[in-house]
Amino acid sequence: MKEVDEQDRPKEECGILGLYTPSGEAARLAFFGLFALQHRGQESAGIAVSDGETVRMHKEMGLVSQAFNEQILSELPGHLAIGHTRYSTTGASVLRNAQPIFCTSIVGEIAVAHNGNLLNAGQVRQKMIAEGERFDSTSDTEVMARLMVRHMDRGPENAVAATMREIEGAYSVAVLTPDRLIGFRDPNGVRPLVAGRVADGFMLASESCAFGPVDGHVERELEPGEMVIIDNLGMRYAQGAPPRRKAMCLFEYIYFARPDSHMGTTSLYAARERMGENLWKEHPVEADIVVPVPDSGVPAAHGLARASGLPFQEAMVKSRYIHRTFIVPDQRLRELGVRMKLTPMIDKIRGQRLILVDDSIVRATTTKQLVKMMFDAGAAEVHVRITAPPIQHPCFYGIDMSSKGELAAAQMSIEQIREHLGATTLGYLSIEGAVAATGGKPSQFCLACFNGDYPIPVPEDVTKSAFESPPEVGELATVKAH
Numbered sequence: 001m002k003e004v005d006e007q008d009r010p011k012e013e014c015g016i017l018g019l020y021t022p023s024g025e026a027a028r029l030a031f032f033g034l035f036a037l038q039h040r041g042q043e044s045a046g047i048a049v050s051d052g053e054t055v056r057m058h059k060e061m062g063l064v065s066q067a068f069n070e071q072i073l074s075e076l077p078g079h080l081a082i083g084h085t086r087y088s089t090t091g092a093s094v095l096r097n098a099q100p101i102f103c104t105s106i107v108g109e110i111a112v113a114h115n116g117n118l119l120n121a122g123q124v125r126q127k128m129i130a131e132g133e134r135f136d137s138t139s140d141t142e143v144m145a146r147l148m149v150r151h152m153d154r155g156p157e158n159a160v161a162a163t164m165r166e167i168e169g170a171y172s173v174a175v176l177t178p179d180r181l182i183g184f185r186d187p188n189g190v191r192p193l194v195a196g197r198v199a200d201g202f203m204l205a206s207e208s209c210a211f212g213p214v215d216g217h218v219e220r221e222l223e224p225g226e227m228v229i230i231d232n233l234g235m236r237y238a239q240g241a242p243p244r245r246k247a248m249c250l251f252e253y254i255y256f257a258r259p260d261s262h263m264g265t266t267s268l269y270a271a272r273e274r275m276g277e278n279l280w281k282e283h284p285v286e287a288d289i290v291v292p293v294p295d296s297g298v299p300a301a302h303g304l305a306r307a308s309g310l311p312f313q314e315a316m317v318k319s320r321y322i323h324r325t326f327i328v329p330d331q332r333l334r335e336l337g338v339r340m341k342l343t344p345m346i347d348k349i350r351g352q353r354l355i356l357v358d359d360s361i362v363r364a365t366t367t368k369q370l371v372k373m374m375f376d377a378g379a380a381e382v383h384v385r386i387t388a389p390p391i392q393h394p395c396f397y398g399i400d401m402s403s404k405g406e407l408a409a410a411q412m413s414i415e416q417i418r419e420h421l422g423a424t425t426l427g428y429l430s431i432e433g434a435v436a437a438t439g440g441k442p443s444q445f446c447l448a449c450f451n452g453d454y455p456i457p458v459p460e461d462v463t464k465s466a467f468e469s470p471p472e473v474g475e476l477a478t479v480k481a482h
């Protein structure tokens, strides 16, 4: 069973945070912060806390609001906490794979929360099993946690640094020991991680938007390979592993991260507006109105409307109440799912030549239904404009696009996709146009899913499954939605 919401979009694997507050209310603050990271994962949520001696944890399947209540939070006393929201890309979606992952070490219990994907987790796991290690879950996070436990006799910071030397992949991680909190980022800095302050303490989180609900502010982004250590002595930075070429995920700017987050000094809302402006420059067309696909297409549609001089027009209403409606994932019910979620406003659409703006096309199933919905509502023309360049290659760094057979742009030409969608015209933003909108340079980003240039080498056993048995083009519409 899969949820209706965002069924044809790439899924972020996880959101993480860590908190230190002398008030002893770390779990409560973590709960509020996790709310702001809910978009990064809706399958499970967890918080681990320490009062200086004992690490306690609670995690559940479901949303943050479903996993926690007043009673549960009151049973999590402590001044240190880490939190996690999960969408599974490796390891099944079951409670034992939910995070944080809990292990016993020489310094006491430790808890680990991870966003990303380890590329050598299978190999390391097999080696550790051969050496007698036992695993409770199938997640790559437990591999990382048990490696740390093995090195913990050298102290938590050294254990983290030693673990970073043994793992390969994309990772931003929060570790809780009885007396400290450590955050660290992979040597290429693929997944985001920022550190900053709350009123009387310190915080780290996947995104700056988590700081708002706890009245905190970001100090800075962690550099590739950097770690931040937070304890009673304060907050300090150290280099855990030598940095490699910076390769921040461009998709964070296009879609994953919340529009009110900042990456570096860049406002993501403003970057997405500029993507819309660039989309117009690259693909102008005669039309009457600019229509966003809510909510993710809104900033780019504003930018495109501004650049084109055409009116911005909301033409679909998004239901707020079906976020976690589970349905049997057959094609007919998936189509109903889109209709339950988005309702067209016929009087805004009838007779109009509209530019429909969205962030990405993965399998093309949802976009196809939206185009049909617009024509069924009486649109004269539907010009689809997409801010993500065509996704032609799988992601191995923690985003749920690991099979080439599921990617429309890997199977069809742009013209074939247009035809498949039933759109009047189709225009994707170029890689150059998307990068320019961030204010950065192509060399700072991972662009692998767009151009096949993988900044972290992907082992053959990991790539193999991604290229096996691609479905026929005609099957794309019925590929299982994630």
Ligand code: SF4
Pocket (backbone or CB within 6 Å): 190, 248, 249, 250, 251, 252, 394, 395, 396, 397, 398, 399, 446, 447, 448, 449, 450
């Ligand atoms: S391959 Fe694409 S989605 Fe994956 S990390 Fe790179 S830019 Fe992001």
